[in-house]
Amino acid sequence: MSSLPVRNQRAVIESAAVKALSELTVTVNRSLGGGLRLLTLKVPSEDASVLEHVHAGRFVMLRCDEAEPFKFRRPFSFASVNAQAGTFDIYYKVVGDQTRKLADIAPGTHLSGVLPLGSGFTIPPPDTPAILIGGGVGVAPLLLLATELVAAGRPRPRLLFGGRTSTDLTLEYVSGFPVEVHPATDDGSHGFHGNVVELAALEGVAKDVYVYACGPVPMLKSLVEMLPQAVSIEASLEEVMACGIGACYGCAVRTDGLGAESMRLVCRDGPVFDLRQIRLEE
């Protein structure tokens, strides 16, 4: 069992930096193919300091359709942040009514968002190898993590990146990040023929490695079973949220804790958790 606390202290320390901003300006909203899209949002200059607190694994709650104020905001991980330009990027997939609305939004439109929320990934100790394992759109926070690792003087991390088919991988977009991509597709259309967990098993994962993951629940469950030797497996989890700020208690996940501790809130106590302390339900 890893010693990583279930609650990441970073979220607590930086909570004073959370803002609800009504005027995030859409500057880019373009297709990357395969239903995947890139959204760039510009923060008003007077609130630009909020970007200093954006870290890999943290998230923004975005209102996707201002005409439907009683739909929940949707949580999105940060894929990249540009403090100089005052912008951040969301890498998202059109999967439901709200992301469909989001896909239709033209540059120049204002969206409201609450950010930055939740805990981030922890950076491993120096000289400790890190490996990133992403499934589909779950690669988003890992791209920012790679950027942070390299900025912290670590080598470009290996990214095992899986999708059902080649268009899920948006390789051109991902090539803009400091990662050594090892692709895998279920249909064999690009890279390794199989899923990322099988690829991880094939390539081997060293004993002292820090694993960072984000993707579908079956992938995360398999990872825990396949990588008992990893020092730590941190994963960013996804759950339906009404508020994103720890008020509604809707986004619960079961942990191996006892009593009231046996349930944690993804928004407040995560979304990054030590995966071995979480009991994932499919």
Place this chain on the structure above:
Amino acid sequence: MAEDAGQMRVAAGRLEFKSPVLLASGCASFGEPFEDFFKLTEVGALITKAITREPRAGNEPVRICETPGGMLNAIGLHNPGVEEFATELLPKLREAGVTVIVNVAGHSEDDYIQVLRRLRDEPGIYGFELNLSCPNVDGGMMFATDPVLFGRICEKARAVTELWLIPKLSPAAGELAPYAQIADGAGMDGVTVSNTHPAMALDWRTGRSRLSRPSGGLSGPAVKPLTLYNVWQVAQTVPELPILASGGCSEACDVIEFVRAGALAVQLGTILFHDPLRPRRIHEELPALIAECGASTLNELRGRIG
């Protein structure tokens, strides 16, 4: 806050709030989610998440889902228990000067009494909202839908504490006025009208509930007309009993509607999830709306319907 604080002050019976805007139980945790957005001392009161005798982990996910104009929840009283509340959470609220009303829940009369006894002498607590109507736990409805049990628990609670006692009525009881009469007779300081409405959401393909439980509680603007009716009906029947309206308030004008229907103050619930800045916005907008109604204070508008 309004420049003239007196304009927003509301009072009736033993209840008094500096603002008519309260934070509803279960929608504001213990205040901490909103520290980044407004001062908790600006609102009339923070009504805490339900506190039970022992810690409770709550229900399995999925606990919430969107529905037209609202949402369903089946959280299941997830809370750290009375001891941790008293020693870890309450001191912070007390130091910050927040007006705290503790929502109390349980499965038996003894559960309620034990929580009240543990907390009654803790400084910083103004009163208790008796959560007699949690629709999302097994057996959670019995006190709210049985007039005899309802009256008895009110009387027993009254014998334990002189702090404010405010039972939260349930729409599942049907007509709420009789319960308000019983509450009044048992010396309650007010009633909350009301709780979430028992409701369902299904996946049409699989037939499965969209929550982990078969049903949940409906809240949000979808229930506002129902709350308004219940507030009005209770106010007509027991005019001297203060009412805290809870269910569907989202805008400053909603606050005035609920007060006109007879409420003393209004709880914000689901809207807090959509807009954490809303209490502040309502405070900013209310004074002009009160003036537009030809009144100088909100309290003057209570019960004034055309």
